Amino acid sequence: MKVLVADDDAGVRLVAKAVVEGLGHECLEATSGDEAWQMYTQHQPQVLVLDRIMPPGPDGLQLCEAIRRAEQDTHEYTYLVLLTSLTSREDMLGGIDAGADDYVAKPLDPFLLHSRLLVARRVTMLHLELSRARAELAEQAATDPLTGLSNRLRLAGELDRLHYLSARYGRHYSLALCDIDHFKQYNDTYGHPAGDKALQAIATALAGFGRRGDGVYRYGGEEFLLVLPEQPGASATAALERLRATVEGLAIPHSGSPYGVLTISVGVSSFVPDSTTDNESLLKQADVALYEAKTAGRNRVRLGTAMAADSD
Amino acid sequence: MTEFPDGERPVIDLERQSLLRTLGPDDGWGLLPMVVKSFLDDCPMILESLRRSVETGDSEAVRTSAHRLKGAAANIGAARVAASCVDLEQATPDTTPSDADVLARLEAELDLAAPQLHDTVLRVP
Numbered sequence: 267m268k269v270l271v272a273d274d275d276a277g278v279r280l281v282a283k284a285v286v287e288g289l290g291h292e293c294l295e296a297t298s299g300d301e302a303w304q305m306y307t308q309h310q311p312q313v314l315v316l317d318r319i320m321p322p323g324p325d326g327l328q329l330c331e332a333i334r335r336a337e338q339d340t341h342e343y344t345y346l347v348l349l350t351s352l353t354s355r356e357d358m359l360g361g362i363d364a365g366a367d368d369y370v371a372k373p374l375d376p377f378l379l380h381s382r383l384l385v386a387r388r389v390t391m392l393h394l395e396l397s398r399a400r401a402e403l404a405e406q407a408a409t410d411p412l413t414g415l416s417n418r419l420r421l422a423g424e425l426d427r428l429h430y431l432s433a434r435y436g437r438h439y440s441l442a443l444c445d446i447d448h449f450k451q452y453n454d455t456y457g458h459p460a461g462d463k464a465l466q467a468i469a470t471a472l473a474g475f476g477r478r479g480d481g482v483y484r485y486g487g488e489e490f491l492l493v494l495p496e497q498p499g500a501s502a503t504a505a506l507e508r509l510r511a512t513v514e515g516l517a518i519p520h521s522g523s524p525y526g527v528l529t530i531s532v533g534v535s536s537f538v539p540d541s542t543t544d545n546e547s548l549l550k551q552a553d554v555a556l557y558e559a560k561t562a563g564r565n566r567v568r569l570g571t572a573m574a575a576d577s578d
Numbered sequence: 579m580t581e582f583p584d585g586e587r588p589v590i591d592l593e594r595q596s597l598l599r600t601l602g603p604d605d606g607w608g609l610l611p612m613v614v615k616s617f618l619d620d621c622p623m624i625l626e627s628l629r630r631s632v633e634t635g636d637s638e639a640v641r642t643s644a645h646r647l648k649g650a651a652a653n654i655g656a657a658r659v660a661a662s663c664v665d666l667e668q669a670t671p672d673t674t675p676s677d678a679d680v681l682a683r684l685e686a687e688l689d690l691a692a693p694q695l696h697d698t699v700l701r702v703p
Contacts, residue, residue, distance in 0.1 A: 274646065276616040277653045284601040284609050319645070351649065373594060373652040376601055 267387060270294045270311040272302035272329075273349060274320045278374055282315055285379045299323030306333060306344070313386045315347045315370075315379070318357055327364040334365035341400075343393035345386035349374060410484040412462060413469035421483045421491060428481075428495055429537065429545040436539035440502035442492040443533045443552040444472065444509075447564040449488040451522035464518050464528055471516060475509045491552075499536030503569045506532050510567055529565035531556060536569070543572060587658050589690050594655030595698075610654075611701040617654045618695060621688070624650070628666070632677045640669040640677060647684075656695070658687045 269291050271282040279295050286293040294309055296302035300323030302316060314333070318326040330346055337343060348361040348369040358369050367389065370378050408420035416424075432439050446452075446468060453461040465488065472482050472490055481493035494502050510530055518528040533556025535548045555570030562568070595610055602609030624647050631639035644666035651660040662684040669677055 275650045275653065276620060277613045277650055280609060280613050280616060281598065281601065281653065288601070317649075319642070321642075351645070372649050373655075376597065 267291045267313055267383075267390065268294060268309060268311040269313040269315065269383070270296060270302065270305050270309065271315045272296040272299075272305075272320060272326075273315075273317040274298065275317075278317070278349070278372070281374050281376060282379060285376045286383065289380065289383055291383070296320075299325055299329060302329055303332065307336075310340075310342060311344065312390045313345045313347065313383065315349060315382075317349045318361065326366075327361055330361060330365035341397050343390060343397075345390050347379075347382050347386070413466055413484050415469050415473065415482050415484045415490070417484055421481070421485070421493075424481055425493060425545050428493060432495070432537055432539070437496055438498040438537060438539060440494040440497045440499055440534055440536045441545075441548050441552045442494065442502065442506050442567075443485065443549075443556045444490045444492065444506075444530045445532075445556055445560070446488040447525075447529045447531055447560075448520065448523050449528075452520050452528065455520075455522055467516055467518060468513055468528070468530065471512055472509070475512065476505065491549075497536075498538075499534060499569050502536060503534050503567055506534060506567045510565065514565065523564075525565055531559040531564045532567040533557070533559055534567060534569045538572070541572070587661055589656075589658050589687075590694050591655035591657040594652075594657075598654070607701045611699055614654050614695050614698045617650050617656070618699060620650060621647070625685070625688075628681065632666075632674075632681050635671065635674045635677075637669045637671050637674065640666055644669065654695070656688075656691045659684065659691055662687045 269286045271279050271286065271293060272295075273279050273282070274297050283293045283295065294305055294311060296305045297320070299320045302314070302320065303324060305311070306314065314329075316326050316329060320326065324332060326348055330348070333344055333346065346366040348358065348366040349372055350358045350361065350369050351372050361369060368382055368385070370382060408416055410417045428439055431437070446464070449461070452464060469482075469484065469490070472492065476482075476492065476494065479495050483491045483493070485491040492506075494505075497505070510532055513530045514525065514527060516528070520526065520528045523529060533552045533554065535551035535555060537543060537545075537548060551570035551572065555568040559566045559568040598610040598613055599606065599608040602612065624643055628640065628643040628647065631643060644663045648660045648663035648667060651663065662680070665673075665680045666677065666684065
């Protein structure tokens with residue numbers, strides 16, 4: 267572990283350092299609140315052993331509070347041990363309340379610091395496992411298990427960000443809603459396992475399409491959404507026409523389709539810089555365009571037109 | 579330290595010092611000489627600012643310096659020096675008239691502890 271010892275007394279630092287290094291940990295030292303904060307942000311120690319008052323800069327309690335605030339963004343956990351005098355019990359409680367995990371009374375007893383470091387190791391390991399598990403679960407929750415594509419959970423955040431950046435910097439982007447034609451009939455005819463395989467095959471084709479930075483999401487049962495940054499409607503439509511042909515070219519037999527194979531219909535909508543359209547209404551536009559593609563005979567791409575602001 | 583009634587507290591807390599000897603170098607003296615040396619190095623500076631603050635009646639500065647000196651003294655086992663910092667640690671404008679006397683007692687305690695401390699530092703390799 268990396269242990270930062272912050273105390274203005276060199277003698278106290280010598281004792282703490284001997285304990286820390288005796289246990290095989292790395293010891294960093296700070297002599298003031300300012301220096302402690304700077305070392306904390308630069309080295310991200312797992313443990314901080316700190317005196318209550320160390321001018322210039324924040325005192326021990328302010329440091330505890332600042333570190334706990336910073337951790338809300340980093341999801342790291344620093345084990346905070348406060349060095350206090352036995353005569354100031356209120357200070358000790360105030361320190362724990364400000365975010366410290368434990369305290370050791372001064373004069374610093376090497377054995378007590380040793381025991382705190384053992385606990386610190388256990389607690390920081392637990393936090394590490396917790397944050398790993400949390401990241402893994404977040405990843406799982408945002409991924410569709412059948413196709414391996416991102417799902418709507420991830421779409422929400424990513425589309426908001428893209429829309430914000432495009433609106434701010436005056437960039438185009440396009441959305442494409444792709445729906446597998448006559449898919450219910452496919453499932454009824456060939457069975458759900460075959461339906462799952464077809465979904466996977468088409469998902470793979472979609473994922474392989476387009477440019478780096480394009481997003482592919484499983485939007486619903488047999489619906490996929492493509493997010494195409496920096497693409498105006500016309501070039502997006504041309505690219506999607508190629509995608510439609512690629513899917514048709516997979517030649518997955520479908521007796522219930524007039525084309526004899528599985529095909530997709532695509533509805534496209536496009537963000538035009540300086541317009542006031544939000545991403546919600548762009549999704550609606552793509553949905554309307556998809557409906558038009560379906561009613562026009564399926565296996566085709568339709569570019570939607572902007573709706574009047576008061577129509578939705 | 580609180581288990582000693584006034585007057586019976588030893589000048590040097592030998593238990594604390596033997597604890598420091600178990601840390602650091604494995605030469606029988608351990609960390610003790612180094613820690614004491616750092617105390618003796620820092621002490622004149624803290625004491626000087628304590629004197630100045632007592633003279634000018636800056637109670638807040640008196641409290642800060644006394645707190646610092648108490649911690650440093652307790653760390654090396656200078657038990658009576660640490661104990662005599664306690665009153666100055668609670669200095670207020672009301673106590674200013676008597677602060678100088680308390681400081682004099684503190685300096686006397688430091689003089690008592692000094693020979694043992696200087697001896698210890700001679701052990702620095």
